[in-house]
Amino acid sequence: MAETLSPLDTVLRAGRYANTAAKIGVTLSEVSPGSIVQVAAWPDTEAKVLEGIAKTTKLKLGGEPGAGAVSGNVAAFGIAPGRFLVISEDEGLADRLLGAIPATVGSVTDLSHGRTAIRIEGEKAEWLLAKFFAVDFSKAKFPVGRGVSTNHHDVFAQIQRRTENCFEVYVFRSFARSFWKALCHGAEENGYEVR
Incomplete structure (x- = not known):
């Protein structure tokens, strides 16, 4: 069986980016759950x-x-x-x-086979997600375990808070690359790390 390539293979590059003089606000990574x-x-x-x-x-x-x-x-x-x-x-x-x-x-x-999972973690994770989605991501309204189905323009996303400062976002594979680029751009002002 051939290995499935990630739609993020051409854009996901490990490192620190943008405002690296500041404390890194979020870490972005692709996760590969075995089952969705x-x-x-x-x-x-x-x-x-x-x-x-x-x-x-x-x-x-x-x-x-x-x-x-x-x-x-x-x-x-x-x-x-x-x-x-x-x-x-x-x-x-x-x-x-x-x-x-x-x-x-x-x-x-x-x-x-049809979804890409992106992890957003760090003290600015709520802040970054709020830039894209009209959802109250505060811990009081969106506790650990809570999830939502929503969209950013035409990108449908399902989001779950996995820990206090960590969210996982599930998007269609066909939108993953453009959504990843948008997340990176949105994280620039606070600095971000890609793992």
């Missing part, structure tokens, strides 16, 4: 879908959009009513979820 999976409940089956996600990942999710959880190498959050994004460092999550969520309860779609 969307799970959708059929009408009146959301509780069973949440049970299937919990059985597979050990994560307890609330039913409302945005509610999420992070534990070790797995994370999940609500992206719309009855829909959830589930991420794992391990491959094969879609198959495990299919075993726990029957087709009569909901659908499981492996999005791993």
Whole structure:
């Protein structure tokens, strides 16, 4: 099987950039989760879908959009009513979820091949994201685990706070390069590091 190349291969260059005299505000990196999976409940089956996600990942999710959880190498959050994004460092999550969520309860779609995951971390991570998205990223309104589906112009993004100062952004692979360049440009005034 051929190795899949990242859409960021031609633009991601490790180093420190822009206002490097200042303390580096954010670190940008591409992460490569083994699985990015969307799970959708059929009408009146959301509780069973949440049970299937919990059985597979050990994560307890609330039913409302945005509610999420992070534990070790797995994370999940609500992206719309009855829909959830589930991420794992391990491959094969879609198959495990299919075993726990029957087709009569909901659908499981492996999005791993179609998304690029970008990590934004550091004390200016909220500030950088707020430049692009009309979302309150403050810790009080957007705690660890919380996620959102939103967009910046025509770039659809799903964002989750993974730790106090770390977010992961999932974008379509076809938009990843232009979104990466925009993030780098947005981070210039405070200085940024690419890993």
